Amino acid sequence: MNASAPHRYERLADLITGMIEVGTLAPGERLPSLRNISEQHDISVSTALQAYRLLEDRGVLVARPQSGFYVSHARPGALALPSRSRPPAKAANVSIAGVVATLLEHAADTTLVPLGCAVPDSALLEAHRLDRALAHAARTNGTAYNVYSAPRGELRLRQEIAKRAMRWGHAVSPEDIVVTSGCTEALALALASLTEHGDTVAIESPTYFGLLHTLEVLGLKAFELPTDPTSGVDVAALERLLATETVAACVLSSSFNNPLGSTIPEAGKRQLLRLLETHAVPLIEDDIYGDIYFGRERPKPFIALEGGANTVYCSSFSKSLAPGYRVGWVMTGALMPRIVERKFGFSLTSAVLPQVALAEFLTSGGYDQHLRRIRRLFQDNLARMTSAIEASFPAGTRVSRPDGGFVLWVELPKRLDTRALFDDALEAGICFAPGDVFSASRRFRHCLRLSAGHVWNTSIDEGVRKLGALAQAALSR
Ligand SMILES: Cc1ncc(COP(=O)(O)O)c(C=O)c1O
Known part of the structure; x- marks a missing residue:
């Protein structure tokens, strides 16, 4: 069997989930017995049991002793979505560096339950294959690779990146790609190429704290746009902003915004691009979670829509493959000379060996197989986490329902202060953001x-539930 193809129990689990989603199986309804379903699908009873257990873990089914499996009344998704944000309609200086540093310090503490930092578990990544590719490159060609790379980065890697962009509809030359130190440097290069100290940049609200940090370091002001947990930024609010204020750039997630999980639908993306073009405001997009989608198709990034001339695309392999390799890239057209100039000024070039190892891995075709596996895993994790939240957090808690990535945004009753909860959680050995x-x-x-x-694992499951209990306790104080 193809290692990346879903197992038979996963196929059955997907089928049952689909039947529940369209209403063929209603909440509270009993599922066929294991014997019956295994006969219907020509699978073993143990495979059927595996499917039912998987759905039980996801909170989709509940098992009743001596009776069988039933469709859960409280399925994941039963909690309301977080509210649409309503930030103040004015640009503000950013002052976040201190709190980000503290959070990162705690998030790196391996003794805490790791709910704080959005990094994929190294056990889920293709570490061995990458190790081997890196070791092979060092052993066979180490001296030759101990040089400054070509200004834009290793050609083979840029070719692989260009081929992948072609798949989602953007034809790009490797000359229009610069390899960076993670998505962080890609965003910094894009911002430094398009803005001046004191300028205003339009962003989502909430947004990734690293972006806020970069805005602060570059002396840029942030205008936070109202953002919906499903459909992303409010295009009408952006339109109002552009009609009254000078905005140097707009920075948005291509899909699965961190932390909200929102994705602007394609029609909204096109509308937004046309609006920005009318006002000659460039778009910087962050597509770091784009490959980790749960639906049938990868959402198209902005650069693949409306010609892409006004867009600077940033991404990296940090969420899907190798956060420690620090390999990202920026892709754009006319702005390229400015980006290259700034790359020289910031870091000259990126280290060669990690690029060679990644190029080798991508060429081997292993990446797609790996992505299929981690997509299923992250989707599963999010369902389990949602169930644990539903079972333990205070009434009125809302939770996001992302179609990709691996983070959840949890909105608690207004009276709760998550700064105080953060201290309680650290004491209990749990980290969150x-x-x-x-x-x-x-x-x-x-x-x-x-x-x-x-x-x-049990520690993570219990950590989430414990956090829920701490939130309950804080509420009743
Ligand atoms: C939305 C987003 N962009 C960028 C980054 C940073 O990426 P990198 O580690 O590649 O610099 C992160 C990491 O958490 C992120 O969530």
């Missing part, structure tokens, strides 16, 4: 982000 680090105006004090990037 408090909501206010995701906003330039330090909003979202009653929200938090949980990462589900680690292999699911």
Whole structure:
């Protein structure tokens, strides 16, 4: 069997989930007995049991002793979605560096339950294959690779990146790609090429705290746009902003915004691009989660729509393959000379060996297989985490329902302060990301982000439930 193809129990689990989604199986309805379903699908009873158990773990089914499996009444998704954000309609200086540094320090503490940092568990990545590719390159050609790479980075890697862009509809030359030190440097290069100190940049609210940090370092102001947990930024709000203020650039996630999980539908993306073009405002997009989608198709990034001339695309392999290799890239057209100039100024070039190893891995075809596996895993993790939240967090808690990535955004009753909860959680050995680090105006004090990037185990399950209990306790104080 193809190692990447779903197992038979996963296929059955998907089928049952689909039947529940379209209403063929209703909440509370009993599923066929294991014997019956195994006969219907020509599978063994143990395979059927595996499917039912998987759905039980996901909170889709409940098992009743001596009776069988039933469709759960409280399926994941039963909690309401977080509210659409309503940031202040004015640009603000960003001052976030201190709190981000503290969070990162705790998130790196391996003794804590790791719900704080959005990094994929190294056990889920293709570490051995990458190790081998890196070791082979060092052994056979180490001296030759101990040089400054070509200005834009290793050609073979850029060719592989260009081939992947071609798949989602963007024809690009390797000359229009610069390899960077992660997506962080890609975003910094794009911003430094398009803005001046003091300029205003339009962003999502909430947004990734690393972006806020970069805005702060570059002396840029943030204008936070209202953002819906499903459909992303409010295009009408952007239109109002552009009609009244000078905006140097707009920075948006291509899909699965961190932390909210939102994705602007394709029609909205096109509308937004036309609007930005009318006002001659460039778009910088961050597509770091794009490959980790749960639906049938990868959402198209902005650069693949409306010609892409006004767009600077940033991404990296940090969420899907190798956070420690620090390999990302920026892709754009006319702005390229400015980007290359700044790359020289920031870091000259990126290290060669990690690029060679990644190019080797991508050429071997292993990446797609790996992606199929981690997509299923992260989707599963998010479902388990949602179930644990449903079972343990205070009434009125809302949770995001992302179609990709591996983080959840949790909105608690307004009275709760997730800064205080953060301290309680650290004492209990749990790390999470408090909501206010995701906003330039330090909003979202009653929200938090949980990462589900680690292999699911009892410690993580119990950590989420314990956090729910701490939130309940804080509420009743
Ligand atoms: C949305 C987003 N962009 C960029 C980054 C940073 O990426 P890199 O590690 O490749 O610099 C992260 C990491 O958490 C992220 O979530």
